[in-house]
Amino acid sequence: MVIQGYPSPGDGLRLHLNENTGGCSARVLEAIRQVRPSDVSTYPQYREAVIATARHFGVNPDWILLTNGLDEGILMAAVGHIARARVYDAETIIPIPAFDPYPNSTAAVGATGIRVPPGPDFAFPTQAVLDAITPRTRMIFLNTPNNPTGQLISIADLVRISEAAPGALVLIDEAYIEFGGTTFLPQLPRFSNVLVGRTFSKAYGLAGMRVGVVIGQPQALDPVRAVTLPFNINGVALTAMHAALGDAEFLPRYAAQVRESRERLYAACRRLGLQYWPSAANYVMVRVGETAPFIEALAARKIHVRDRSKDPTTPGCIRITAGMIDHTEAAIEGLEAVVALQRGPGSTARQPQ
Ligand SMILES: Cc1ncc(COP(=O)(O)O)c(C=O)c1O
Structure with missing residues (x-):
């Protein structure tokens, strides 16, 4: 039987999808509680949400397209710039x-x-990306910080690639930029072939609401707008997004937890002799060798991490969300226990509390 959606690992600590492990702002829940029957029975209005989003990102409202998660923005960018253009x-x-x-x-x-x-x-x-550009190139996906490695692309490199491909749409996916790195947004006025993608799923903790945003000059954005369905985001999600933008303290507080969690994960990896890559995002990729016993042993402790080993570019790797510090500490205990188990008697591990 095929069931829609991403398979659920069951209950426990979800560290496999780079979600906000602390939940959303209390102000978001409060705003959702205020939703009236007519807010539900009528089609959503986007105007206020678009204006608030534009103000937040410091751009014109006609540079903003709200999408059903950034996932939808990615698909619609391809539909608008490739399928619609019949290339x-x-x-x-x-x-x-x-x-x-x-x-x-x-x-x-x-x-x-x-x-x-x-x-x-x-x-x-x-250089390899520049070398890959041909007259057939219609879209270039650039993800900074990268999922799953957490590596950044420098602004200078983003500029070089955008300049080298004036005939292609360059989609700069900044889903995790609130956790580290520099946004490309101030460069956008120079580029009519670039769109920046952002999401409220990660730093703002709204993954279940599905709100993303695609930002760019009308020349890049209008083809995407043309293929995006008129009521693509539900009204409750808009209410949630609006409230999230209104809580200025939420994001810095959570980003500080993420930074500290990353440091603790690095330290644990060093202690355990596991290779890791310093990350600018809310996750850390770790090479554990054979991943299956690791994933299973962590799952037995109700800690769910992402197995990256099926991707040939990340053999032997898992990806662990770095969120609230106490969640990270639980993950570290799990890692220590699994490593101790694998290394056999004589090795020590902290006991679960
Ligand atoms: C790199 C990247 N881009 C975009 C997204 C999409 O986020 P959403 O559709 O939840 O806004 C994700 C989610 O995991 C991601 O990792």
């Missing part, structure tokens, strides 16, 4: 390892994805 020999450039919706959206519009492998230690392959 039959289109190529997209996908630096790997990559977020699945990039190859999936490429396939959905019948384009060919050109995968560009990373440099040593997952360094961003700027």
Whole structure:
């Protein structure tokens, strides 16, 4: 039987989808409680939410397209710029390892994805991306910080690639930028071929509400707008997003937890002799060797992490969400216990509390 959605690991600590492990702002829940029957029975109005979002990101409202999660924005960017334009020999450039919706959206519009492998230690392959640009290139997916490695792309490299591909749409996915790195937004007025993608799922803790935003000049955004359905986001999600934007203290508080959690994960990896990659996002990729026993032993302790080993670019790796510090500490205890178990008697592990 096929069931819609991402398989649920069951109850326990969800550290497998880079969610906000602390939940959303209390102000969001309060706003949802105020929803009136007519807010539910009528089609949503986007005007206020778009204006508030534009103000938040410091751009014109006509540079904003709210989407049903950034996932929808990624798909619609491909539909708007490739399928709608009826480009039959289109190529997209996908630096790997990559977020699945990039190859999936490429396939959905019948384009060919050109995968560009990373440099040593997952360094961003700027020259190889530049070399991959051809007259058939219609879209370039750039993800900073990268999911799953947490590596950043420098603004200078984003600029070089955007300049080198004036005939392609460059989608800069900044889903995790609130946790580290510099946004490309101040550069956007220079580029009519670039869209920046942001989401309220991660830093703001609204993954269940599904609100993303695609930002860019009308020349880049209008083809996406043209294929996006008029009532793509539900009214409760808009209310939640509005309230999240109104809580200025929430984000810095959570980002501080994430930074400290990352440091504790790094320290634990060093103690345990596990290779890890310093991350600018709310997760850390760790090489554990054979992943299955690790994933299973952690799951037995009700700690769910992401197995990255099926991706040939990340062999032997798992990805662990770095959220609230006490959640990270629980994960670290789990890691220590599994490593101790694997190393056999004589090795010590902290007991679960
Ligand atoms: C790199 C990246 N982009 C975009 C998204 C999509 O986020 P959402 O559709 O929840 O807004 C995610 C979610 O995991 C992601 O990792």
